[in-house]
Amino acid sequence: xxxxxxxxxxxxxxxxxxxxxxxxxxxxxxxxxxxxxxxxxxxxxxxxxxxxxxxxxxxxxxxxxxxxxxxxxxxxxxxxxxxxxxxxxxxxxxxxxxxxxxxxxxxxxxxxxxxxxxxxxxxxxxxxxxxxxxxxxxxxxxxxxxxxxxxxxxxxxxxxxxxxxxxxxxxxxxxxxxxxxxxxxxxxxxxxxxxxxxxxxxxxxxxxxxxxxxxxxxxxxxxxxxxxxxxxxxxxxxxxxxxxxxxxxxxxxxxxxxxxxxxxxxxxxxxxxxxxxxxxxxxxxxxxxxxxxxxxxxxxxxxxxxxxxxxxxxxxxxxxxxxxxxxxxxxxxxxxxxxxxxxxxxxxxxxxxxxxxxxxxxxxxxxxxxxxxxxxxxxxxxxxxxxxxxxxxxxxxxxxxxxxxxxxxxxxxxxxxxxxxxxxxxxxxxxxxxxxxxxxxxxxxxxxxxxxxxxxxxxxxxxxxxxxxxxxxxxxxxxxxxxxxxxxxxxxxxxxxxxxxxxxxxxxxxxxxxxxxxxxxxxxxxxxxxxxxxxxxxxxxxxxxxxxxxxxxxxxxxxxxxxxxxxxxxxxxxxxxxxxxxxxxxxxxxxxxxxxxxxxxxxxxxxxxxxxxxxxxxxxxxxxxxxxxxxxxxxxxxxxxxxxxxxxxxxxxxxxxxxxxxxxxxxxxxxxxxxxxxxxxxxxxxxxxxxxxxxxxxxxxxxxxxxxxxxxxxxxxxxxxxxxxxxxxxxxxxx
Numbered sequence: 080x081x082x083x084x085x086x087x088x089x090x091x092x093x094x095x096x097x098x099x100x101x102x103x104x105x106x107x108x109x110x111x112x113x114x115x116x117x118x119x120x121x122x123x124x125x126x127x128x129x130x131x132x133x134x135x136x137x138x139x140x141x142x143x144x145x146x147x148x149x150x151x152x153x154x155x156x157x158x159x160x161x162x163x164x165x166x167x168x169x170x171x172x173x174x175x176x177x178x179x180x181x182x183x184x185x186x187x188x189x190x191x192x193x194x195x196x197x198x199x200x201x202x203x204x205x206x207x208x209x210x211x212x213x214x215x216x217x218x219x220x221x222x223x224x225x226x227x228x229x230x231x232x233x234x235x236x237x238x239x240x241x242x243x244x245x246x247x248x249x250x251x252x253x254x255x256x257x258x259x260x261x262x263x264x265x266x267x268x269x270x271x272x273x274x275x276x277x278x279x280x281x282x283x284x285x286x287x288x289x290x291x292x293x294x295x296x297x298x299x300x301x302x303x304x305x306x307x308x309x310x311x312x313x314x315x316x317x318x319x320x321x322x323x324x325x326x327x328x329x330x331x332x333x334x335x336x337x338x339x340x341x342x343x344x345x346x347x348x349x350x351x352x353x354x355x356x357x358x359x360x361x362x363x364x365x366x367x368x369x370x371x372x373x374x375x376x377x378x379x380x381x382x383x384x385x386x387x388x389x390x391x392x393x394x395x396x397x398x399x400x401x402x403x404x405x406x407x408x409x410x411x412x413x414x415x416x417x418x419x420x421x422x423x424x425x426x427x428x429x430x431x432x433x434x435x436x437x438x439x440x441x442x443x444x445x446x447x448x449x450x451x452x453x454x455x456x457x458x459x460x461x462x463x464x465x466x467x468x469x470x471x472x473x474x475x476x477x478x479x480x481x482x483x484x485x486x487x488x489x490x491x492x493x494x495x496x497x498x499x500x501x502x503x504x505x506x507x508x509x510x511x512x513x514x515x516x517x518x519x520x521x522x523x524x525x526x527x528x529x530x531x532x533x534x535x536x537x538x539x540x541x542x543x544x545x546x547x548x549x550x551x552x553x554x555x556x557x558x559x560x561x562x563x564x565x566x567x568x569x570x571x572x573x574x575x576x577x578x579x580x581x582x583x584x585x586x587x588x589x590x591x592x593x594x595x596x597x598x599x600x601x602x603x604x605x606x607x608x609x610x611x612x613x614x615x616x617x618x619x620x621x622x623x624x625x626x627x628x629x630x631x632x633x634x635x636x637x638x639x640x641x642x643x644x645x646x647x648x649x650x651x652x653x654x655x656x657x658x659x660x661x662x663x664x665x666x667x668x669x670x671x672x673x674x675x676x677x678x679x680x681x682x683x684x685x686x687x688x689x690x691x692x693x694x695x696x697x698x699x700x701x702x703x704x705x706x707x708x709x710x711x712x713x714x715x716x717x718x719x720x721x722x723x724x725x726x727x728x729x730x731x732x733x734x735x736x737x738x739x740x741x742x743x744x745x746x747x748x749x750x751x752x753x754x755x756x757x758x759x760x761x762x763x764x765x766x767x768x769x770x771x772x773x774x775x776x777x778x779x780x781x782x783x784x785x786x787x788x789x790x791x792x793x794x795x796x797x798x799x800x801x802x803x804x805x806x807x808x809x810x811x812x813x814x
Contacts (some may be wrong), residue, residue: 102638114167114233115142116270120253122294123148128179128729129226131164136171136206148226150318150347152372152403159222165229165315166344167270167290168210175434177202177214186216189431190502191609192466207565212343212368212399213596222759229343229368231290231313238267238288248272248291257296262287263735268292268314273539276319283735287311290439297322300344304384306334314762316344316519317319320372325350328369332357333386335723335742340365346372352400357413358388358420360723360742365667366397373795374409374445375400378422380452382416382485388415388723390422393782394688399431406445407432410457414450416485420721422448423455426688428662431463438741440507442471444496448488449478452493455492456690459499460662461610461650466503475740477518477548481537491520495653498557500529500608506542513548514655520549526653527557527610558707559659559698561606565595570658571693572677575600576623578638578669579680583619586626591634591672601701611664613641617701622647625685630666632764633673636683652688655710656765658695660688673716710811721806722747722797728812730777738774745769747797754793754810762786777812788813 083771118124120403132141144164151161178201185203187194191211195204207213210232217224230618238245244264248254250271258274260266262282268274268291278295279285281304293316300316303309311329320326328344331337337359344353344367353369356362357379369375376395381387386685400407407430412421442676443464448454464472476496479487491511501507515521528535534540534556534760543553559565567576574591577600580583599618607613614623614636622640628646641647645665652669661670663685671686672693679760688694698707723742730737742751754763754775762779778785795806 081199084152095314106613112169112233113142113172114270115288115447116142116166116290117250118145119147119273119292119294120251121255122253122273122292124165125162126160128163129162129754130177131169131226131228132175132177133166133230134173135168136173137661138173139448139640140699141175142166144228146226147317149345151225151345151370152220153222153404154345161222161227161344161646163227163317165231165270165290167231167233169233171206171208172230173204173206173423174228175202175204180218183218186219188214188216188465189463189490191431191463192340194570198484200354201298212366214401227368227370229315231341234290234313237269243428247275248289253294260287263733267421276287277301278751279306279309281620281727282306282309282679284308286309287314289313291315292317294318295321296326298324298326300327301329303337303367304332307336307725307727309334309337311337311339311342315342316349318345318349320346321350325352325373327352328371331355331359331362331636332384332544332580333381334359334362336361338363338365339367343368345370348405352377352405352623353400356390357381357383358386358390358395358415358593359680360392363395363667365397367398369398369573370403372399372403375402375405375406375407377406378411378425379409379413380411380420380422380450382450383413386415387418387420389457389721392689393423393425395425395427395430396662397429397664399433401433406454407443408445408459409454410444410446410453411448411482411488413479414448414452414484414486414488416450419451419453419480419489421453421454421455423457424690425457426460426652427458428652429664429668430462434464441475444473444475446475446491446494447478447480449477449480449484449486451486451489452492453489453492455490457493458495458497460495460497460652462496462499463498463609464501464503471509472499472501472505472507473511473543475520475523475549477512477514477520479514481631487514487518489518491523493655494525495523495524497651497653498527498529499525499527499608502531506540506545508528508542510544511549512531512546513549513554522553523549523552524653525552525554528554533811553626557651559604559612560707561604561612563707564601564603565698565707567614567661568594568602568697568699569671569672569693570656570695571623571675571691572681573678574677576602576683576696578616578619578621581618583621585621585637586641587619587621587638589638590680591676591683592679604698607648607664611649611650612651612749615641623649623664625663628665630668632668632686633684636685637671652697654690656695657706658697660690660694661690661696663813670696722795724793724795724806724808724810726775726808726810728810729774729814730812731814738770738776741768741795744797745778748797750795752793752795754791755790756786757789762791777814787811 196203265286268289300319351372390589621638625646648664668685
């Protein structure tokens with residue numbers, strides 16, 4: 080098939096016909112549990128003499144998986160080539176790797192997979208349970224002889240050629256340009272297809288889906304700037320930042336409601352980050368694999384590239400990070416020199432950190448907080464760290480770095496590390512410091528920091544230096560005890576979790592009821608491995624289970640016989656006041672009292688983490704009544720989110736941006752807004768703007784006339800705890 084070099088080029092009839100045939104083939108293949116894809120045009124093939132095959136576990140028919148050359152960075156900073164292949168599957172899958180050279184050892188990571196391959200002459204074989212993203216180091220070589228295998232879940236109801244509002248890139252096609260996705264559209268890149276890069280800037284309600292690839296973008300692979308309601312799922316990015324001047328797998332700047340899942344990024348060029356999240360709200364990252372030259376995931380304030388505002392309400396789960404030359408998590412380097420901002424309300428859970436190889440540096444968890452930023456209420460839970468070379472585990476500092484900052488940072492406050500497990504050589508150093516008496520680092524809590532199998536219960540045991548202007552840094556074991564029986568009580572209702580009606584039947588919904596000392600209201604905590612837990616009901620003997628292993632919001636929590644599924648395994652996120660949030664391993668979502676109800680019989684469901692009190696649970700010893708206190712500290716005091724004006728206004732009746740919305744304005748009812756045209760003429764003015772009864776919809780409330788499309792400017796005043804604050808900016812009005 081001829082490669083498409085210009086996205087505007089119209090597909091020929093023959094290409095369309097072939098695309099339909101390919102779609103039909105994929106449809107047929109999707110009934111199997113292993114799906115492989117054709118070679119993507121232009122993308123460089125593997126330079127090593129490997130063959131990768133996959134099949135449904137226990138069957139006899141092997142499928143060949145196409146392999147690609149994948150540059151990475153060595154411990155010395157040099158570029159070298161590894162290999163990557165991708166496929167889709169559902170159930171257990173057998174893999175065979177055939178070599179042309181002698182293989183003396185092969186190690187499969189991340190370690191929790193607990194897979195040991197078998198050797199058979201010139202090949203190795205092993206079985207993986209379901210979709211996984213992993214890699215195999217051959218003969219102890221993490222660089223040249225490293226094979227990355229990306230096994231995605233099978234697609235469910237993928238788009239088809241000709242579907243409304245779908246930009247369809249068929250298998251066998253490479254679009255050698257930036258694909259700009261308009262609002263309301265879905266970009267679908269079929270397996271075996273590729274594009275150069277993707278832009279979703281200033282859009283609303285966009286999606287990027289598929290099993291295709293992004294290959295060697297000069298800068299960012301995916302740009303999400305000032306966008307709202309974005310979904311990224313199933314895309315593999317090879318070698319972003321190929322121009323050598325930096326770039327990200329995904330750059331998310333000043334955007335809202337962004338969901339990234341089942342995605343992969345590789346980079347080898349200098350300053351090639353994975354996912355950089357600037358001044359954004361409501362971002363979820365789940366099931367990603369990042370092998371990068373520079374930082375894997377960064378949480379930043381504004382300042383850089385004109386971004387402004389808080390970076391908050393972010394959840395990162397179920398992922399593997401391999402930054403070859405920098406940090407797994409970088410927090411706070413950039414901020415807005417003109418206003419106070421925060422990086423806050425961030426949850427990171429169930430992460431594997433593999434072979435962090437930088438020979439010197441500032442740590443896996445690197446807080447460098449400058450430019451008036453306050454970093455607060457960050458939770459890191461169930462993180463497993465494989466050995467790295469001569470660097471720190473955690474560095475936390477409030478800084479003024481003249482290279483990046485105009486001002487010092489304000490604070491690091493309320494950071495929780497739970498079930499952090501390091502396996503490697505020695506005890507890596509960590510440290511925390513503030514800047515001065517008013518810019519402090521405080522309330523840092525390590526629950527179950529495990530160094531080579533031993534829980535560190537002091538700063539000395541953790542090799543942790545507490546520097547100037549740092550205080551209340553605590554180390555302890557996790558107070559929830561394996562084998563102990565607990566009552567789980569929701570904070571919002573003071574009622575406990577139990578099977579509905581006290582039933583012992585499998586599949587019974589878990590609901591909340593007033594505690595009455597019944598055994599069906601009691602749960603035994605069991606060790607599920609890797610610091611995950613199972614909850615066995617004392618009365619029925621069945622286990623808490625997210626029904627059907629669904630990842631959908633609102634799925635019921637039920638009781639079910641033990642089956643070893645990840646939907647029966649949970650991690651704990653400590654909260655202030657002694658509470659925990661309980662997160663399902665398979666979905667990254669937490670147990671939630673449906674509708675924040677306080678009524679008996681309200682169901683317990685899974686829902687995205689928010690930290691609300693209907694997602695917070697006390698663990699009370701059923702025999703002694705003693706609470707397993709998560710943290711004996713008050714809640715972190717976090718100010719309300721600043722109001723943020725949506726710059727997009729398109730009052731055309733489609734239900735999207737029909738009125739000017741101001742996020743968080745309900746928290747500041749004492750407000751006033753004025754909108755002016757480019758000539759400085761006032762066209763709209765209102766007090767107590769509320770996104771409902773007081774709204775700007777393109778009509779002037781001064782002249783009564785519909786305003787022409789174009790750029791307008793606003794001035795917003797609001798009172799925050801008695802202090803009058805203001806914001807200015809622009810609005811783009813389009814019909």
